[in-house]
Structure formats: C-alpha cells, structure tokens
Amino acid sequence: CTHYLFIVVVAVNSTLLTINAGDYIFYTDWAWTSFVVFSISQTLMLTVGACYYLTFTGVPGTATYYALIMTVYTWIAKGAWFALGYPYDFIVTPVWLPSAMLLDLAYWATKKNKHSLILFGGVLVGMSLPLFDMVNLITVADPLETAFKYPRPTLPPYMTPIEPRVGKFYNSPVALGAGAGAVLACTFAALGCKLTTW
Numbered sequence: 001c002t003h004y005l006f007i008v009v010v011a012v013n014s015t016l017l018t019i020n021a022g023d024y025i026f027y028t029d030w031a032w033t034s035f036v037v038f039s040i041s042q043t044l045m046l047t048v049g050a051c052y053y054l055t056f057t058g059v060p061g062t063a064t065y066y067a068l069i070m071t072v073y074t075w076i077a078k079g080a081w082f083a084l085g086y087p088y089d090f091i092v093t094p095v096w097l098p099s100a101m102l103l104d105l106a107y108w109a110t111k112k113n114k115h116s117l118i119l120f121g122g123v124l125v126g127m128s129l130p131l132f133d134m135v136n137l138i139t140v141a142d143p144l145e146t147a148f149k150y151p152r153p154t155l156p157p158y159m160t161p162i163e164p165r166v167g168k169f170y171n172s173p174v175a176l177g178a179g180a181g182a183v184l185a186c187t188f189a190a191l192g193c194k195l196t197t198w
Helices: 002-024 028-057 062-083 090-109 114-139 143-149 173-197
Strands: none
Touching: 002 028, 028 062, 028 090, 028 114, 028 173, 062 090, 090 114, 114 173
C-alpha cells in the first residue's frame, strides 16, 4: 500500500512541477532559457518516478503507464486552470509518453537489467524529451499572440533577458537541454531504482 501511495505522490508532484514548467510558452521573453530549465526538470521528474514504478513492478510498460498518469493528472489540472481563463494548450501534455516508451524499451531489451535501465534509459529519456518538447513548442499557439491576449506587467531592466545568438550549436536550447538532461537523468534513474530497496 505504501509503495502505491508513493507512486501516486510522485506522479502528483511531478504533474504539479510540469504544469508550472509549461509556462515557458507564456513567458515569451524568457522562452529560450526556460525551455532548457523546464525540459531538464520534466526529464528528471519523469525519470525518477518511472524508474521507481518500473523496478517496483518489474513489468516493462509501467514507465509508459506512469507517464500516462502524469498526462491525465495534468489534463485535469490544466482543464481547471483553462476554465479560469489561463492560457494553456492541451497539446503540451503528452510529451512524456514517447520518452517513457524508450525507458520501457531499454528495460525490456536488456532483459530487466537495472544498470542498463539507469545508463541507457537515462540517456535516452534525457536526450529525447527536449526534442519532443520542441516539437510541442512549434505546434502550440503562437506565444506572441498569447502574450498580447494576456498582457503582463513590464519587466524591470535587471530582469530583461539578453537575446542569444541563434544558429550556433552551443546556443541551441534543444542541444543544451538534451546534453544536461542525458547526464542528470542517469542520476535520477539510479535514484528511482534505489527507492525500491527501502
């Protein structure tokens, strides 16, 4: 019972984080920086919960099921916020499903090897989620249109971001998010696996 309760708690918390992480569409001035930070945060929340669930049950497919739980929770919460007039797109949410499928694949293909799950699964999730995230970002409502429809207070001068030079690989938010995510996701995958041995 405690294990299942823990799964629900992790899923709820990761959902809450991800709802707030979706704001990089709204804060258009900071979209570049926020994309990297929030891609990494979503990667880590998905990895730790999915690896815990996956190693707890030992059944390949439960990582995807965990991502589905996150998706449904987020749809419900976003639906409530959208009803209150908050600018949200539902298309943002299912981004974790394909990454979770890669996690399941790594676990299944290596015959339930935990170390392979941590190394291969972590890298796959870390590198794939920012890619799927960018595809989502391209398909959602125009951020500028949203910004005009829902105006916010002007940022003070010290908060005004410096626009990066676009076109360089090291300035790519997807490359930066994928690189950092791939390294950090392995650590969080190991943490998720470790939680089952409490």
